[in-house]
Each structure stands twice: as structure tokens, then as C-alpha cells.
Amino acid sequence: MGGVEVTAGEGVAVPIGETYPEIRDGVRTLCQDFPGEYWRALDRERAYPTDFVRALTEAGYLAALIPEEYGGSGLPISAAGAVLEEIHQAGCNGAACHAQMYTMGTVLKHGSEAQKQQYLPSIASGELRLQAFAVTEPTTGSDTTNLRTTAVRDGNGYRVNGQKVWISRTEHSDLMVLLARTTSREEVASRRQGLSVFLVDMRSAVGEGLTIRPIRTMINHATTELFFDDLHIPADTLIGEEGRGFDYILDGMNAERILISWESLGDARFFIDRASAYASEREVFGGPIGKNQGVQFPIARAWAQLQAAEMMVRKAAALFEAGKPCGPEANTAKLLASEASWAAAEACLQTHGGFGFAEEYDIERKYREARLYQIAPISTNMILAYIGHKVLGMPRSY
Numbered sequence: 031m032g033g034v035e036v037t038a039g040e041g042v043a044v045p046i047g048e049t050y051p052e053i054r055d056g057v058r059t060l061c062q063d064f065p066g067e068y069w070r071a072l073d074r075e076r077a078y079p080t081d082f083v084r085a086l087t088e089a090g091y092l093a094a095l096i097p098e099e100y101g102g103s104g105l106p107i108s109a110a111g112a113v114l115e116e117i118h119q120a121g122c123n124g125a126a127c128h129a130q131m132y133t134m135g136t137v138l139k140h141g142s143e144a145q146k147q148q149y150l151p152s153i154a155s156g157e158l159r160l161q162a163f164a165v166t167e168p169t170t171g172s173d174t175t176n177l178r179t180t181a182v183r184d185g186n187g188y189r190v191n192g193q194k195v196w197i198s199r200t201e202h203s204d205l206m207v208l209l210a211r212t213t214s215r216e217e218v219a220s221r222r223q224g225l226s227v228f229l230v231d232m233r234s235a236v237g238e239g240l241t242i243r244p245i246r247t248m249i250n251h252a253t254t255e256l257f258f259d260d261l262h263i264p265a266d267t268l269i270g271e272e273g274r275g276f277d278y279i280l281d282g283m284n285a286e287r288i289l290i291s292w293e294s295l296g297d298a299r300f301f302i303d304r305a306s307a308y309a310s311e312r313e314v315f316g317g318p319i320g321k322n323q324g325v326q327f328p329i330a331r332a333w334a335q336l337q338a339a340e341m342m343v344r345k346a347a348a349l350f351e352a353g354k355p356c357g358p359e360a361n362t363a364k365l366l367a368s369e370a371s372w373a374a375a376e377a378c379l380q381t382h383g384g385f386g387f388a389e390e391y392d393i394e395r396k397y398r399e400a401r402l403y404q405i406a407p408i409s410t411n412m413i414l415a416y417i418g419h420k421v422l423g424m425p426r427s428y
């Protein structure tokens with residue numbers, strides 16, 4: 031890892047300067063084979079970037095976080111973040127496959143040794159795809175612990191009934207991590223209890239009680255609705271202990287938030303690069319538009335926001351890598367990074383004037399894509415509520 035290190039609290043070092051230059055160079059080179067035309071064509075058709083995902087898989091980038099003993103590279107989260115940041119800075123989109131990097135964390139951290147041996151090496155090689163993560167439901171939304179999908183013990187397994195929404199990449203995944211209620215809310219002391227996590231093999235589930243319905247959205251995201259109608263899953267699909275699933279999912283969410291923050295940093299860099307170049311080139315009224323402070327300052331302000339967000343992402347990652355609690359930092363990183371990328375997106379679109387709306391500039395596509403991260407995987411308000419309640423000790427609104 032390059033760069034100077036400054037010491038943060040709790041004896042954890044936060045790197046500054048460029049990290050993982052070799053990985054970054056490799057990803058930049060790979061992304062050159064997937065220019066704007068590639069993404070525009072897929073966006074029009076709402077088609078999956080199969081070739082891009084295959085290239086990342088073959089280069090080993092999606093197995094960055096899987097330990098070497100299970101066939102992965104065993105790299106820290108900031109290395110995986112460098113991969114995603116470069117993808118987004120290059121104008122590509124890692125959302126098609128980022129979950130292949132971290133969803134396996136639930137199996138790695140809470141699965142049995144037999145489950146790890148069975149799945150992780152094939153996930154590392156790309157032979158098996160585990161990039162679907164089913165939590166959100168149509169009726170309960172952000173109120174996760176109130177979810178209604180049930181998994182009820184039945185002989186040698188469980189019967190799953192219920193519905194999920196916005197579950198991404200299910201049509202491009204073999205396995206799915208599913209959160210369902212195994213003990214009714216009335217029978218548990220806290221709403222967090224009684225939820226369990228399962229590793230569902232979708233290859234055998236589809237048509238046998240699981241129905242997948244794609245949802246067309248404002249971005250090309252391969253997201254879907256899921257219907258469970260008496261789906262039978264074997265008992266050995268349970269990850270960890272029955273009833274402790276919510277805690278397991280929370281564990282994985284910090285990794286997800288940190289990694290997605292890096293995507294937002296990459297998006298911000300993409301927009302700032304494009305905006306500052308265009309502002310310096312485009313001449314109107316006999317001079318470059320970028321000499322006008324009304325054009326220049328929003329870009330400069332977005333750059334400043336990016337710098338601050340990047341330090342927060344690095345802090346969250348450093349704590350995560352040191353095995354320290356990092357909920358406030360991971361959430362704050364996601365909040366600041368998604369807002370920095372949005373400030374940069376706004377400045378970039380405005381700088382391009384009418385041309386920002388033209389597909390061929392890729393600004394309008396990236397603008398739509400960057401907006402997602404203020405809503406998913408957790409919306410800005412829920413992060414602010416978390417900071418208000420958990421960090422600052424103010425009264426809860428829910």
C-alpha cells in the first residue's frame with residue numbers, strides 16, 4: 031500500500047495518498063475495453079453487462095475479499111474499494127457485480143466450515159455466483175425487523191412464504207442470501223430476534239415456489255421482485271444460528287456501505303474530471319465557460335466534498351480492517367460519499383448545458399446511476415436517524 035499514514039483514534043492507521051497502485055492500473059486497463067458505447071447500448075436495452083462481469087471475474091477482482099485458503103485473494107476491504115472506485119471513475123458501473131464481493135461475507139463469518147468449503151472456492155472462481163441479497167419487502171421497506179416473509183420448520187427443512195422487492199441481480203445469480211422470520215414477533219423479546227439467514231440455491235428454487243419478476247427502473251440495474259409460495263429449502267441452508275439473522279445481516283451491511291461509498295467516490299471523480307475538462311474547453315461569449323465563477327465554483331466545491339468524503343471512507347475501512355466497531359463511520363461514509371457524488375453530478379450536468387442531456391456524453395446515464403446511492407442500500411434519512419439515535423442519543427422517531 032502506498033501513501034503516508036496518519037494515526038487515527040484507537041491506534042488504527044488511516045492511509046493517505048494513492049492506495050493499491052497496481053490494482054488500480056489493472057482495473058483502469060480492463061475498463062478501457064468497456065467504453066461509453068458499451069454501457070449506452072446496455073442501458074437502452076436494460077441488459078446485463080455479462081462481458082464486463084466475466085472480465086472482472088477472470089481477472090480475480092471479484093474474489094478480492096475471499097481468504098486465500100478458500101481460493102480468493104484475501105485482500106483487505108480497501109483493496110476491493112480501490113477496484114470499485116476505479117470502475118466508477120472510468121465511467122463503468124460496478125453495481126452489476128459488487129455484491130459478488132461482499133455477500134459471501136455472511137457465509138464466511140457465520141457459516142459452518144462445511145458451508146464454507148462447499149461454496150467459497152466456487153464463488154472465488156466465479157463458477158458460482160452469490161450476488162443476490164434479499165432483505166427489502168414491499169410492505170415494510172426500511173422497517174426491516176418488521177419484515178413478513180416467513181420460513182417455518184417443516185420436516186427436514188423450512189417452508190418459505192412471502193414477498194421481497196428490489197432484489198437485484200437474482201436473474202444473474204446462482205445463490206441468494208435470504209432474511210426471513212423463523213419465530214413470530216409475538217414470541218420474541220425484541221424485534222431483532224427471530225429472524226434467520228438462509229443461503230438459497232435459486233437454480234432449484236425457481237419454478238418450485240420461487241418466482242422472479244424483473245422491475246424496469248430509471249437505471250440499468252437488473253433488479254427484481256420475488257414471490258415465495260411454499261418454497262421448500264433444506265435445513266442445511268440455514269447460516270449460523272436460527273433467530274440471529276438480523277445481527278448477521280448488520281455485520282455485512284458495514285462492508286456493503288463502505289464498498290458502495292467507494293463507488294460514489296469514483297462517480298464523483300468521473301463527474302469532476304469531465305466537468306473541469308469541459309469547462310476549460312467549451313467557449314461561449316469569446317472565452318472558456320470555466321473562467322466564470324458560477325461555473326467553476328460548484329465543481330471546486332464538489333471536489334472539496336469529495337476530499338472530505340474520501341477521508342471518512344478511509345477511516346471507516348481502517349476500522350473495519352482492524353476488526354473494530356465501525357457502524358457510525360460506515361454509515362457516515364456512505365452519507366457523505368453519496369452526497370459528494372451527487373454534488374459532482376449536478377455540477378457536471380449544469381456545466382455541460384444542453385449537451386449534458388445527450389446520451390453520447392455519458393453524463394445523463396452516470397447522473398441517473400449516481401442518484402441511487404442516496405436511497406440504496408440505505409436511504410439518507412435512515413442514516414441520519416441512526417446518527418441521531420445511536421451516536422447522539424436523541425429520542426427515536428420509530
Ligand SMILES: Cc1cc2nc3c(=O)[nH]c(=O)nc-3n(C[C@H](O)[C@H](O)[C@H](O)COP(=O)(O)OP(=O)(O)OC[C@H]3O[C@@H](n4cnc5c(N)ncnc54)[C@H](O)[C@@H]3O)c2cc1C
Nearest residue numbers: 163164165166171172196197198251406407408409411412
Ligand atoms: C435499484 C435498487 C436496488 C436495490 N437492491 C436491493 C437489494 O439487492 N436487496 C435489498 O434487500 N434491497 C434492495 N433495494 C432496496 C433499498 O435498500 C430500499 O429501497 C431502501 O432501503 C429504502 O426502502 P424503501 O424503498 O422501502 O423506502 P421506504 O422505507 O418506504 O422509505 C421511503 C422514504 O421515506 C423515508 N423514511 C422512511 N421512514 C422514515 C423515518 N422513520 N424517518 C425519516 N424518513 C423515513 C426513507 O428515508 C425514504 O426516503 C434496492 C433499491 C433500489 C431502488
